[in-house]
Amino acid sequence: MDKDKIDKKDHILDVAERVFSDLGFDGASTRMISGEAGVNMAMLNYYFGSKEGLFLAVFERKISSFQTLLQNIGNEGISSWDKLEKCIDNYVDRIIVNNCFQKLINREMSISKHTDLTDKITKILMINVLEFKKIFDEGVKSGSFHKDIDTQLLTATIFGTKNYIINAPHISSLMLGHDIRDEKFLEEKLKPRIKKYMKRLLKAYLMNDNDNTN
Amino acid sequence: MDKDKIDKKDHILDVAERVFSDLGFDGASTRMISGEAGVNMAMLNYYFGSKEGLFLAVFERKISSFQTLLQNIGNEGISSWDKLEKCIDNYVDRIIVNNCFQKLINREMSISKHTDLTDKITKILMINVLEFKKIFDEGVKSGSFHKDIDTQLLTATIFGTKNYIINAPHISSLMLGHDIRDEKFLEEKLKPRIKKYMKRLLKAYLMNDNDNTN
DNA sequence: CAAAATTAATCAAACGATTGATTGAGTTTG
DNA sequence: CAAACTCAATCAATCGTTTGATTAATTTTG
Numbered sequence: 403m404d405k406d407k408i409d410k411k412d413h414i415l416d417v418a419e420r421v422f423s424d425l426g427f428d429g430a431s432t433r434m435i436s437g438e439a440g441v442n443m444a445m446l447n448y449y450f451g452s453k454e455g456l457f458l459a460v461f462e463r464k465i466s467s468f469q470t471l472l473q474n475i476g477n478e479g480i481s482s483w484d485k486l487e488k489c490i491d492n493y494v495d496r497i498i499v500n501n502c503f504q505k506l507i508n509r510e511m512s513i514s515k516h517t518d519l520t521d522k523i524t525k526i527l528m529i530n531v532l533e534f535k536k537i538f539d540e541g542v543k544s545g546s547f548h549k550d551i552d553t554q555l556l557t558a559t560i561f562g563t564k565n566y567i568i569n570a571p572h573i574s575s576l577m578l579g580h581d582i583r584d585e586k587f588l589e590e591k592l593k594p595r596i597k598k599y600m601k602r603l604l605k606a607y608l609m610n611d612n613d614n615t616n
Numbered sequence: 617m618d619k620d621k622i623d624k625k626d627h628i629l630d631v632a633e634r635v636f637s638d639l640g641f642d643g644a645s646t647r648m649i650s651g652e653a654g655v656n657m658a659m660l661n662y663y664f665g666s667k668e669g670l671f672l673a674v675f676e677r678k679i680s681s682f683q684t685l686l687q688n689i690g691n692e693g694i695s696s697w698d699k700l701e702k703c704i705d706n707y708v709d710r711i712i713v714n715n716c717f718q719k720l721i722n723r724e725m726s727i728s729k730h731t732d733l734t735d736k737i738t739k740i741l742m743i744n745v746l747e748f749k750k751i752f753d754e755g756v757k758s759g760s761f762h763k764d765i766d767t768q769l770l771t772a773t774i775f776g777t778k779n780y781i782i783n784a785p786h787i788s789s790l791m792l793g794h795d796i797r798d799e800k801f802l803e804e805k806l807k808p809r810i811k812k813y814m815k816r817l818l819k820a821y822l823m824n825d826n827d828n829t830n
Numbered sequence: 831c832a833a834a835a836t837t838a839a840t841c842a843a844a845c846g847a848t849t850g851a852t853t854g855a856g857t858t859t860g
Numbered sequence: 861c862a863a864a865c866t867c868a869a870t871c872a873a874t875c876g877t878t879t880g881a882t883t884a885a886t887t888t889t890g
Contacts, residue, residue, distance in 0.1 A: 410839095424728040428642035432876060442841050447877060505726050512719050512783045524786040531787060554791045555777070555813045562780030563773045569726045570775075572738040573745060577768045583728070599769045606820035646850060656867055658852080667850060 411449055412463075414439045419460045423505040427457055464503050465526060475533075482541030483609065489534060490600050494564070498593055501568045508569050531557050538608075547608040556607070560600065567596070625663055628653045633674045637720035641671055641733075668733055678717050679740050696755030697823065701815055703748060708778070708811050712802050715782045722783050745771050752822075761822040770821070774814070781810070 417439040421430045432453050436443040450456040475488045497504055507523055534557050541547035567574050571582055580587045631653040635644045646667050650657040664670040689702045711718055724737060748771050755761035781788050785796055794801045 426640055426642060426723070426727060428640055429727065429729075431874080433874085442839095443876090444841070444878080445839085448839075453876060508784070509723060509726055511786060512723055516786070520786055524790065527787055528790060531791065535791075552809070552813045555781075555810065556817075557791065558780045558788070559773055559777045559817065561784075562776035562778070563769070564776070565780060566772045566776030567769075569722070571728055572725060572730070572734055573741055574772070576738065576742060577745065577749075577771065595766070596769065599766045603770075603773065603817070603821050606824055607817050610820060610824045645848080647848085657850090658867070659865085661851060662865075 410441070414441060414446065414449065414456075415460055415463055418456050419464070419506065420502055422457060422460060423502040423509075426509060427453075432456075460506070461523075464500070465522065482537055482544060482546045483605070485537050486534075486541070486604060486608075487601055489537065490560075490597055490604075493530070493560075494593055494597050494600070497564055497568065498588055501588075504565070504568050508565055531561065534560060541608065551608060556604075559603075563600070564596075567592075624655070628655060628660065628663065628670075629674050629677055632670055633678075633717060633720065636671060636674060637716045637723070640723050641667075646670075671733065672736060674720075675737060675740070678714060696751055696758060696760045697819070699751050700748075700755070700818060700822075703751065704774075704814050704818075705811055707744075707774075708807055708814070711778055711782065712807055715797075715802075718779070718782050722779055745775065748774060755822065765822060770818075773817075777814070778810075781806075 414435070418430075418435050421435050421438060424430070425434075432446050433443055435456070436446055446453070446456055450459050475485055475492065478485065478488075480488075507527070511520060511523060511527075513520060535553050538547065538551070538553035538556060542549055542551065542553070567582065574582045578592070580591070582588060582592065628649070632644075632649050635649050635652060638644070639648075646660050647657055649670070650660055660667070660670055664673050689699055689706065692699065692702075694702075721737065721741070725734065725741070727734060749767050752761065752765070752767035752770060756763055756765065756767070781796065788796045792806070794805070796802060796806065
């Protein structure tokens with residue numbers, strides 16, 4: 403049946419996404435993926451052609467759902483700071499849900515070589531990055547934010563902080579005293595904590611009176 | 617000769633570091649490393665015991681010099697803020713020089729599987745993380761920094777911001793308008809800019825009067 | 831409608847290649 | 861000469877992939 407076929411392919415992709423992001427492309431074996439998915443090894447090649455084909459399939463499935471979420475907020479008729487708060491809430495909510503895919507993206511983006519894959523990913527990630535930057539620049543223009551802020555490095559802080567927490571689980575877990583892959587902890591404790599922290603950090607940098615001369 | 621032996625080991629480590637950071641631990645093969653280093657494959661095991669031993673040797677060679685550096689700063693008799701500034705200067709200087717090594721660390725740490733390797737790396741990295749955190753906590757205790765700051769997430773911001781700039785070269789380059797792997801740009805422009813930005817960000821969050829209730 | 835032909839899905843088994851590691855014989859060195 | 865070093869050859873294990881047989885569902889045919 404068509405439906406069953408799609409469901410099974412989807413199930414394989416779910417498992418592959420997790421295993422790839424846990425162990426990396428080279429670290430994950432087709433035997434392990436097929437084993438955990440409960441399908442015969444040959445099915446992977448039957449459906450996806452090759453290990454690389456499977457990897458690409460994982461990417462392309464997720465990538466479509468990624469676009470056009472922050473953009474709506476940017477166009478609302480509220481203050482720059484309110485937009486920023488909304489974007490942070492939205493972004494933190496979203497990345498926590500997809501955190502294993504985020505790891506996958508990050509690993510792939512750390513490769514220096516310029517390929518079709520990195521090109522695609524870059525383009526998609528830039529949408530989010532530029533949306534934050536737009537709000538920063540707009541706030542500077544309207545006088546809500548300080549004039550001499552570094553909006554480019556500030557985006558690096560937002561995305562970098564998130565990546566570090568998600569992407570270095572061993573260190574994060576040690577620092578925070580919990581396994582950050584524990585979903586309950588993630589949802590109930592970490593998520594609101596990250597939101598609160600990021601808002602305060604941004605507010606202090608963007609809006610408070612401070613001596614910025616040096 | 618003792619000198620020759622050390623030089624040869626060092627040469628192998630140089631090559632291994634580059635290959636590992638290009639391809640990851642799993643992606644790099646011992647044959648490739650020994651081939652590029654111009655030594656027999658058995659030499660790797662002879663000198664370093666195993667592939668993992670080689671990887672650890674690469675790691676420990678670089679990390680040992682850095683770890684003692686932050687600690688010295690932490691013990692100086694200066695204000696918490698001055699320590700922080702010194703640490704940032706030092707840290708930024710160092711990571712820019714070793715950015716290919718940083719990529720290596722990042723890639724390996726994003727692997728979830730808990731092995732002896734990740735365990736060792738985690739332990740070593742935690743030394744730096746905890747050194748920053750110690751200064752934060754000390755500053756809070758002495759009253760120089762705000763009481764209700766999130767020192768744990770703040771370390772994530774420091775290391776995460778750095779990682780993002782170094783480790784996502786495609787995005788960083790697009791944002792900054794230069795190829796961040798251009799050494800001259802890195803040294804003359806980016807380095808001082810990151811230092812200035814990080815200090816201002818930290819100062820605003822840690823020391824400025826602000827409404828932190830929410 | 832029933833028999834035959836076709837197709838897609840699944841499986842165990844095996845493929846050649848490559849992996850990290852080891853061996854034992856040979857060479858260099860102090 | 862003994863110890864340290866170097867090497868080609870080889871090890872078992874694992875890798876991604878392919879194969880040929882089998883099953884079940886679908887379509888075509890008489």
